[in-house]
Amino acid sequence: xxxxxxxxxxxxxxxxxxxxxxxxxxxxxxxxxxxxxxxxxxxxxxxxxxxxxxxxxxxxxxxxxxxxxxxxxxxxxxxxxxxxxxxxxxxxxxxxxxxxxxxxxxxxxxxxxxxxxxxxxxxxxxxxxxxxxxxxxxxxxxxxxxxxxxxxxxx
Amino acid sequence: xxxxxxxxxxxxxxxxxxxxxxxxxxxxxxxxxxxxxxxxxxxxxxxxxxxxxxxxxxxxxxxxxxxxxxxxxxxxxxxxxxxxxxxxxxxxxxxxxxxxxxxxxxxxxxxxxxxxxxxxxxxxxxxxxxxxxxxxxxxxxxxxxxxxxxxxxxxxxxxxx
Numbered sequence: 001x002x003x004x005x006x007x008x009x010x011x012x013x014x015x016x017x018x019x020x021x022x023x024x025x026x027x028x029x030x031x032x033x034x035x036x037x038x039x040x041x042x043x044x045x046x047x048x049x050x051x052x053x054x055x056x057x058x059x060x061x062x063x064x065x066x067x068x069x070x071x072x073x074x075x076x077x078x079x080x081x082x083x084x085x086x087x088x089x090x091x092x093x094x095x096x097x098x099x100x101x102x103x104x105x106x107x108x109x110x111x112x113x114x115x116x117x118x119x120x121x122x123x124x125x126x127x128x129x130x131x132x133x134x135x136x137x138x139x140x141x142x143x144x145x146x147x148x149x150x151x152x153x154x155x
Numbered sequence: 156x157x158x159x160x161x162x163x164x165x166x167x168x169x170x171x172x173x174x175x176x177x178x179x180x181x182x183x184x185x186x187x188x189x190x191x192x193x194x195x196x197x198x199x200x201x202x203x204x205x206x207x208x209x210x211x212x213x214x215x216x217x218x219x220x221x222x223x224x225x226x227x228x229x230x231x232x233x234x235x236x237x238x239x240x241x242x243x244x245x246x247x248x249x250x251x252x253x254x255x256x257x258x259x260x261x262x263x264x265x266x267x268x269x270x271x272x273x274x275x276x277x278x279x280x281x282x283x284x285x286x287x288x289x290x291x292x293x294x295x296x297x298x299x300x301x302x303x304x305x306x307x308x309x310x311x312x313x314x315x316x
Binding site: 042142 | 181182190192195210211212213214218219222223226303306307310311313314
């Protein structure tokens with residue numbers, strides 16, 4: 001199946017039809033998407049703030065990151081269910097949308113960074129300057145993901 | 156001045172026109188409004204989930220509240236100032252939007268919640284085992300419901316009118 005037909009098929013799939021049905025379906029799923037990133041990006045941001053030395057300094061970053069990890073996962077799961085659901089309602093238009101493409105590139109980079117360098121630095125006693133750099137870069141990457149997402153509706 | 160003419164005056168200000176008609180201000184303000192959920196919403200969630208005994212159990216409620224407080228205030232300042240500017244751009248539309256009024260009512264309840272529970276749950280005088288009390292759990296559940304309601308009603312504003 002070539003890419004365009006895949007996106008056409010996706011936009012006529014049963015779940016896309018369900019999303020296109022009642023008027024409240026899309027905003028409700030979108031709200032769940034926001035709650036999903038409050039959990040995922042929100043808990044990652046707490047670790048980033050800790051890496052920067054801005055909060056929870058009585059606790060080690062490693063301990064804090066380990067404690068928050070299940071909530072980050074819960075949020076990611078919610079995001080990765082609700083995101084594709086919204087995408088399916090206009091798959092052809094979305095995959096051609098520059099903001100959407102920008103968001104997906106940033107998301108891939110942010111996830112890659114999160115599960116490699118960020119994880120490693122958060123779970124070890126990294127030198128303060130490295131910790132600050134990693135915390136700051138993580139905040140920048142996730143900010144770009146949210147900003148790109150917001151711009152989808154305007155481009 | 157009557158309310159309709161007040162709303163009309165707001166929409167006629169340069170600031171309102173600039174936000175409404177410029178290509179960039181509206182999405183940028185909306186983006187910052189949304190970003191504050193991503194950057195500070197986690198602190199609200201974790202404080203409430205700590206009160207329920209589900210998250211961050213290695214730290215005390217008091218420590219978490221104290222550590223997150225300045226950041227939650229910063230986030231609240233960002234979300235309300237961007238929200239106010241977004242509202243300034245189209246007050247007539249918002250005045251007619253039921254979802255907007257639901258959101259404002261929930262926002263008022265957030266204030267009532269803060270005043271009502273501050274001393275006994277979130278304040279420095281709260282008992283050390285507040286996470287074990289009904290009051291602490293009630294405060295956490297209500298806070299989670301209020302914030303979820305703010306997100307849903309906020310999103311629904313775009314679908315009114």
